[in-house]
Every structure is written in C-alpha cells, then in structure tokens.
Amino acid sequence: MTVFVTGATGVFGRRIVDELTDRNRTVVGLSRDADGDAAVRDSGGVPVRGDVLDQDGLRSAADAAGDRSGEAVDAVIHAATRLPPAERTTAEYWERNDEVRREGARNLVAALGDDVDRFVFPSVVWVARQPDGSCFDETAERHPDRATRSAAEVEDFLADAAADHGFDPLILRTGFFYGPDDHTTRSFAENLRSGDLPIVGGGILGRKDAELSMLHVDDAGCAVAAAVDAGVTGLYHVVDDEPVTVADYLRTFAYLLDAPEPSRVPWWLARPFAGKDAVRFMTSPMPTSSEKFRADVGWEPDYPTYREGLEQVVEAWRADGTLAELRGDEDADTGTRTNAVENTV
Missing domain, CATH: 3.40.50.720 (NAD(P)-binding Rossmann-like Domain)
Structure with missing residues (x-):
C-alpha cells in the first residue's frame, strides 16, 4: 500500500x-x-x-x-x-x-x-x-x-x-x-511557569469545570x-481513556513543571484578554470515548490518561533541556514529581 x-x-x-x-x-x-x-x-x-x-x-x-x-x-x-x-x-x-x-x-x-x-x-x-x-x-x-x-x-x-x-x-x-513538540503544550507550560494561565471556569463565579477529551x-x-x-x-x-477537567489538567501540568498552582477566573473575566474562542473551548465540555474505534481496530493508547501523557512530556523536556530552559536553571530534575502525579488531583 x-x-x-x-x-x-x-x-x-x-x-x-x-x-x-x-x-x-x-x-x-x-x-x-x-x-x-x-x-x-x-x-x-x-x-x-x-x-x-x-x-x-x-x-x-x-x-x-x-x-x-x-x-x-x-x-x-x-x-x-x-x-x-x-x-x-x-x-x-x-x-x-x-x-x-x-x-x-x-x-x-x-x-x-x-x-x-x-x-x-x-x-x-x-x-x-x-x-x-x-x-x-x-x-x-x-x-x-x-x-x-x-x-x-x-x-x-x-x-x-x-x-x-x-x-x-x-x-x-x-x-x-x-x-512535547506541540506548540500549544509548550505555550501552556510557559504561561503556567509565569503564572499567566488561569483556570477559566464556567458560570458567573467560574466554578464550573468543563471535561475535555484529550x-x-x-x-x-x-x-x-x-x-x-x-x-x-x-x-x-x-481519544484517551479519561476525560479531564481543565482545572485538573492545568494543576497537574503545573505540579510537574514545579510551577505555581494556577488561579481561577470566571469566563466573562477571561474573555477580554484570552479571546472568545479560547474561552469557549475551555468552558465547553466535550466528553466522549473511543469505544467503537477500539472494537473495530484494536487500538489502545500508550498514554491512557493525561497523567501518563503529561509525565512523558515533562520527562522528554527534562532529557532535551527544555525543562531547564522553562525553569530558568541549568539542572532540572522532576523525577520525584512525575512519580507522584496521581496524588495531585
């Protein structure tokens, strides 16, 4: 073929x-x-x-x-x-x-x-x-x-x-x-490290979290x-095995990066600086599954949830020096954090 x-x-x-x-x-x-x-x-x-x-x-x-x-x-x-x-x-x-x-x-x-x-x-x-x-x-x-x-x-x-x-x-x-080589993932990491990527929630007070399929x-x-x-x-x-809320995804990523825990803002406050497209994406749930695809194709993801996937991203960055660059130091080691990720959310 x-x-x-x-x-x-x-x-x-x-x-x-x-x-x-x-x-x-x-x-x-x-x-x-x-x-x-x-x-x-x-x-x-x-x-x-x-x-x-x-x-x-x-x-x-x-x-x-x-x-x-x-x-x-x-x-x-x-x-x-x-x-x-x-x-x-x-x-x-x-x-x-x-x-x-x-x-x-x-x-x-x-x-x-x-x-x-x-x-x-x-x-x-x-x-x-x-x-x-x-x-x-x-x-x-x-x-x-x-x-x-x-x-x-x-x-x-x-x-x-x-x-x-x-x-x-x-x-x-x-x-x-x-x-690890995705531009949006790198941008998320940079903004988490600088404290410029909040959790954008739905509802008037921003307390409603949307589940995303990753x-x-x-x-x-x-x-x-x-x-x-x-x-x-x-x-x-x-998609992978487990839809994740924006809050859990960003908090876990921040933890692995040794970044500050992201703050929370309501959608109406975030929209002027983030734009309506990004806010709509972050606050509109999209939970689905790959049940049909798995049954017909026999495919299984190597990274069944965002936890394993984000661990791989950070490990790859640690190996190639990206993590040290993001953290602003010469020797970044996140081994203990990547092993403990399941306890963070």
Whole structure:
C-alpha cells in the first residue's frame, strides 16, 4: 500500500509517516521546501513538493509520488492544517486554517479522488460536543463553531465526493492534542511557569469545570496508522481513556513543571484578554470515548490518561533541556514529581 500524506512535515503528520513506515507502508509526504523534504525522509517517507492549495501542483505531486514510490497511491490522508497560535486568535487565523482544510480537501479529491481507494480525514471530536455538556458518540448531532466549521464541511464534502469518485471516506475525530513538540503544550507550560494561565471556569463565579477529551499526539499518529492498516471506513472518535477537567489538567501540568498552582477566573473575566474562542473551548465540555474505534481496530493508547501523557512530556523536556530552559536553571530534575502525579488531583 502507498499512502499520500498532507501535513507530513508537522507535529502530527511526522508521526503518521513514521507509524505507517514502521508498518511497512510506502508513504509519500507532501513538502514545500528542503527542510520539509528532510523531515519527511527522517520519518521514513518519500518527499514530494507541492501545496494543498495548488490543484495543478497536487496533480504533479501525485505523478511524482508514483514515480518515486514505484506504485500507485492507494490512500490519501489529509492531515494538513494551519492552526492559529495558542495565544489570542483572530478571525483571519481561522480563515487560513479553514482554507487549508476545506480547499485542500477539494483539491486533493480533484487530483487523486478517482484513483485512490480511501480518503482519510483527521477531524476533531469537539465538532459534535453537546450544548448541555453531556457525553456524546459518533451518532450525536454536530454543533460546529468558528473553530470547527471547516472540519464539519470537509466531513460532509468527503461523504458526497465518495459517491462520485468511488473512494471510501474515513473520518477520525481526535481529542485535543498535546505532546512535547506541540506548540500549544509548550505555550501552556510557559504561561503556567509565569503564572499567566488561569483556570477559566464556567458560570458567573467560574466554578464550573468543563471535561475535555484529550489525546497524546503519539497516540494520534498510531491511531491513524492502525486505522489504515485495519482497512476501516466511516466515522470514529479517537481519544484517551479519561476525560479531564481543565482545572485538573492545568494543576497537574503545573505540579510537574514545579510551577505555581494556577488561579481561577470566571469566563466573562477571561474573555477580554484570552479571546472568545479560547474561552469557549475551555468552558465547553466535550466528553466522549473511543469505544467503537477500539472494537473495530484494536487500538489502545500508550498514554491512557493525561497523567501518563503529561509525565512523558515533562520527562522528554527534562532529557532535551527544555525543562531547564522553562525553569530558568541549568539542572532540572522532576523525577520525584512525575512519580507522584496521581496524588495531585
């Protein structure tokens, strides 16, 4: 099997390429420059130059993919995004991400849709979170907002395009990513260390905590590869074993970082400086599970809860010097804290 991956040079995409090549799949990764070429090669893939917003360029990239791999492309994974920074976002940032998701999918289908068997799109579970905060599954009605509107549009587009082009769509709605090389995770750590990341709660007094469904980015890459290997199609939620409140997640992360315990503020007080998108995300519950995905694919996360996942993040940072940089010292050792994390919440 030969798999064509967009977003192959990103934090998520590199893991997809790495996991697929470990499973003896030929992976062609879309790249825009020499650094991207190197990133794809380092993950075990074959780089081809192109841009998801350039349909003609994608056709050339698809031809090059066949030439370089010696095989026709069997599946496409559209993992490319242009997510806004972790800091306060604007409508312009979301429009750029929407364009990459939406127009990228259209261009990929136009360039490759008639020739591939499967089209995989990593979406997000919070596109279907419920207004009352209740637990939901793959059958739940969607409620997209500005941040998830394009994800819903791509889901719908692929369902319609599949009938016209003859491929099988696979939608994998993932939980909220975190990991040692994830920009948002690093931003959270920096702001926790400086005391600038409060717990934003719902309700007038800010005492209502939203449960979020999380997923370590290593587990996300493994899940995509496992789904491709299993040959499944349709819609699945892919999250870890335990939804976590924003309060517990940030307090645990702060503890592991030896940072001050974050303060608590109500949503209406945080909105002017954090922005409505971030506040809505932090205060809108999205509890779901991977029960269906596990049953059909046999996937299990290496980091079943945020506790194990955050321990891995901090351990990785301790090993590569990031933790010392965050703490402002030359020799950071968090071994005793990582072993005691389960007692913190």
